[in-house]
Amino acid sequence: MSKPIRIALTKGRLEKDTVGLLEKLGFDCTAVREKGRKLILPVPDGNLEVVLAKANDVITYVEHGVCDMGVVGKDTIMEMDGKFYELVDLGFGRCKFALAAKKGSDFYSGYGVKTIATKYPNVSRRFFEKKGMDTEIIKIEGSVELAPLLELADGIVDIVETGTTLKENGLEVIEDVAPISARLIANTVSLKMRQAEIENIINLIEENL
């Protein structure tokens, strides 16, 4: 048999959802479910190999072609960019990017330059550039909600799922920035050199979404 198709999955929830999907397609994912600390796992009957990685690294591995395909959130794609094919919207992992600020504050008022705290500086910059708004963007690594509470920032751009964290910290959504869901991506050369195998997987996925 030829070299297996390598597919990089974003560790965590997207990984579980993807494994669920693969099983629905009839692939035996026992090795992935019982992975222990292993990071590369075989899916023998599908001639597949699952690689577990952090979201940003999924894109890096696919871009370089060391993984043929990947499953990663649109949030990471929007922030990282890069050269790969974005083939299928898998439908799970749904949430959104939103601009949020302290409840009751009038975010767009005044002429001062707004300060935005975010883990996604590129997404934030593009969003405000489109509005022609000059902003100061501060990159925060942990809980972004802290920044407006500590009065470091006027607002935040972050992923919002249910909005509970915002609510409990006295913040509210001012405006939606973009919807997010999990995407199936592929290396540009792999798709061409192994077209039949990859298209077969994609067709199976699309039939089962």
Place this chain on the structure above:
Amino acid sequence: MRNYDLITPEGTKDLLFGECIIRRNIEQTLLRIFKSRGYSEMITPGLEFFDVFNLNSPYFPQENLYKLTDSKGRLLVMRPDSTMPIARVAATRLRDAMLPLKLCYNQTVYRTEPALKGRSDEIVQTGIELIGSELKIADLEVISTAAEALRSFGMEFSIELGHIGIFKELVGRLDVSDHVKEKIRRNIETKNFPALNDLLDSLGNSPVTAALKKLPALFGGEEVFEKAEELMPDENIKRILGELREIYHDSCEICGREGTITVDLGLVNKTDYYTGLIIKGYLQGHGEEVISGGRYDKLISEFGYDVPAVGFAMNVNGVAKVIEKNGILPAVPAPDMLVYAAEGCEVAALKKSQEYREQGMIVENALFEDLESARAYAIERKIARVVVIDEELCGEEEE
């Protein structure tokens, strides 16, 4: 304070020994192939005026260029591409030359890539430009040169063909802003079907939007043409498709058994100056194309000389990477002989070693105070023979 005196800038690296052998082999093989087909080599400056790359269409965004200024304060760039400088030369010094011009080059290009991504800012490109013919035979000549070049590496390869005209004709029939057209192009380039469908749905249903929706899926072999034929809304686009199909068939016959020819109607890169045929080349085991090329009939006219052209560039760094990944680095051949000069015999020894070299051997002169050190050096360097030239004999001792 010198912080950076022991390292090279991001995106660059030193190549040593075996790595150089691989590099030079690739470059020399390619140049030999090109020259055997009548292409003449040219070398353009590493530094060019920014204006050469700042034409009506921004093929090279300024943030991706290495820039500096000359002594008069004029903006210069480190050449990010060889085709545009060659277009400049074609439109100036070669303007009165007989057409077609067949040119080849082997030189470094510089582009700033995002940091920490494992990419090179300094890439060697070896390629050809065929200027002054718009005939089909010119396209085939370039494709067959690409096939011969890829075949020379002895690996599985594939050549992919496209035609930017199909996308341009389709999108030209839509009554939308350039901004929307750019969005459509970007979604086709990245084969982002969900976003492309949403965007085109919002423009209503027509044969044009239906064809655009399918464009990124139209890649593969012969079957692509069958599918595309039904989708294309008018005769003009069908004519382009027919031309591409003919080129595809001829290329399949030219290519040989080691390689495959495929087609992708969704090749619509933004920075391309291509106006017609697009050529990509892939090697098994490399995540990016190693050949990029196509027909650029309007580029040279931006320098004031309206003449069609077609060509391609091979990314030598990429090819070297695949070769290194697949095998071991070639060893630098050990010298055949080490010539040791006893005190006072230096001139005799240097003359003697030259005699041996003229017989075709690799001969080193020993640079040690005593014979023992020279012998230790010979063992370490795997030099089979040590020849001693001494005062009495000026003769030889072998080892």
